[in-house]
Amino acid sequence: xxxxxRTFLKTGAALLAGAAAEGVYTxxxxxxxxxxxxxxxxxxxxx
Amino acid sequence: xxxxxxxxxxxxYEGAFGxxxxxxxxxxxxxxxxxxxxxxxxxxxxxxMQLVEQGKLELDTxxxxxxxELADAKVLVGWDNDQPVTRAPKRPITLRHLLxxxxxxxxxxxxxxxxxxxKVKGIPGIISCQNIALxxxxxxxxxERWEYGINIDWAGKMVESVSGKRLGVxxxxxxxxxxxxxxxxFKITPEMRARLAKIHMRGEDGKFxxxxxxxxxxxxxxxxxxxxxxxxxxxxxFVRMILNRGTGNGNRVxxxxxxxxxxxxxxxxxxxxxxxxxxxxxxxxxxxxxxxxKDWGLSFMINEERAPTGRSAGSLAWAGLANTYFWIDxxxxxxxxxxxxxxxxxxxxxxxxxxxxxxAVYQSMS
Numbered sequence: 001x002x003x004x005x006r007t008f009l010k011t012g013a014a015l016l017a018g019a020a021a022e023g024v025y026t027x028x029x030x031x032x033x034x035x036x037x038x039x040x041x042x043x044x045x046x047x
Numbered sequence: 048x049x050x051x052x053x054x055x056x057x058x059x060y061e062g063a064f065g066x067x068x069x070x071x072x073x074x075x076x077x078x079x080x081x082x083x084x085x086x087x088x089x090x091x092x093x094x095x096m097q098l099v100e101q102g103k104l105e106l107d108t109x110x111x112x113x114x115x116e117l118a119d120a121k122v123l124v125g126w127d128n129d130q131p132v133t134r135a136p137k138r139p140i141t142l143r144h145l146l147x148x149x150x151x152x153x154x155x156x157x158x159x160x161x162x163x164x165x166k167v168k169g170i171p172g173i174i175s176c177q178n179i180a181l182x183x184x185x186x187x188x189x190x191e192r193w194e195y196g197i198n199i200d201w202a203g204k205m206v207e208s209v210s211g212k213r214l215g216v217x218x219x220x221x222x223x224x225x226x227x228x229x230x231x232x233f234k235i236t237p238e239m240r241a242r243l244a245k246i247h248m249r250g251e252d253g254k255f256x257x258x259x260x261x262x263x264x265x266x267x268x269x270x271x272x273x274x275x276x277x278x279x280x281x282x283x284x285f286v287r288m289i290l291n292r293g294t295g296n297g298n299r300v301x302x303x304x305x306x307x308x309x310x311x312x313x314x315x316x317x318x319x320x321x322x323x324x325x326x327x328x329x330x331x332x333x334x335x336x337x338x339x340x341k342d343w344g345l346s347f348m349i350n351e352e353r354a355p356t357g358r359s360a361g362s363l364a365w366a367g368l369a370n371t372y373f374w375i376d377x378x379x380x381x382x383x384x385x386x387x388x389x390x391x392x393x394x395x396x397x398x399x400x401x402x403x404x405x406x407a408v409y410q411s412m413s
Contacts, residue, residue: 035062
């Protein structure tokens with residue numbers, strides 16, 4: 001079970017690192033202010 | 048977490064979300080103090096480059112001139128039963144090797160060989176801030192490849208040797224005070240402690256829990272590779288100084304040409320590689336923008352190509368173990384700092400969120 005989790009984390013981190021920039025978190029919009037978009041993005045991630 | 052962004056002219060975003068200690072009262076604020084870990088490296092590198100400017104340190108002279116113990120460094124070539132087999136390196140270690148992570152030193156976090164060596168020899172990890180932790184072997188000859196390691200701790204030792212001061216004192220006088228970084232230090236003051244966030248770790252259940260991890264406050268040596276505590280606002284002053292090619296808060300701390308030199312690849316054809324974890328509770332495998340070629344300047348990672356977030360090719364960046372991150376895009380005149388206090392490094396949520404924040408910053412500029 002431990003090995004599975006480790007493998008998952010290894011693979012997952014690499015995939016997420018690549019995928020993140022492609023928009024895993026897509027809450028921010030090209031429209032609206034940086035303040036509005038970043039606040040919404042970061043607040044949403046905390047929940 | 049705390050996130051901030053700046054142009055050359057001033058702060059364009061700052062926000063803080065969550066709690067300093069999970070389950071306790073006390074919200075994260077933009078002046079929350081955190082362990083910035085390896086984000087210390089760029090500051091120590093800057094201190095070293097100030098002394099290079101003054102001709103007191105040299106990039107390509109054997110570093111043992113200023114840190115004599117480096118002449119004793121050996122290359123680990125294998126194991127005889129449970130005993131390490133070492134030999135002398137083919138060439139001396141230089142400050143350039145140290146600032147570019149090409150000296151041969153490693154971190155146990157990403158090296159099973161180093162974990163084994165420390166166990167056999169009874170040497171504590173570097174986070175102990177004990178001098179003996181600096182005596183781990185090289186994994187290859189200086190200059191032959193990139194391997195993230197304790198190099199900048201040695202660069203900090205060189206700064207101490209030349210200046211005759213503890214690293215924190217040198218940095219306070221020559222970097223923090225001139226830039227107005229009044230919340231940055233190796234030793235946590237009572238005033239800083241009142242705003243300190245705890246480091247959290249993901250448990251087997253995937254949930255975060257607070258820990259009592261703290262860098263030794265009475266260390267044998269001040270860890271130039273990762274010992275500083277700071278705030279997002281303070282670090283953003285440093286980012287803005289680099290964006291302004293050496294000036295900040297009305298003071299010049301580096302010459303423009305020195306910033307330019309630090310911002311260029313300084314390790315030839317060698318490339319930055321993925322860090323493969325040897326301690327999963329503390330770090331996942333980690334690589335920024337996997338597949339993209341990355342170089343190392345004089346204490347910064349440099350992405351060779353434009354990143355999907357909008358970060359320009361040739362930008363500077365790095366990070367700290369507790370998922371703290373920064374980037375500096377000189378071409379577009381923007382940079383940012385994103386701080387959490389969670390482990391393991393390259394966390395499955397914290398790192399993608401940093402990228403998303405960075406992307407939001409660029410979207411706002413388009």
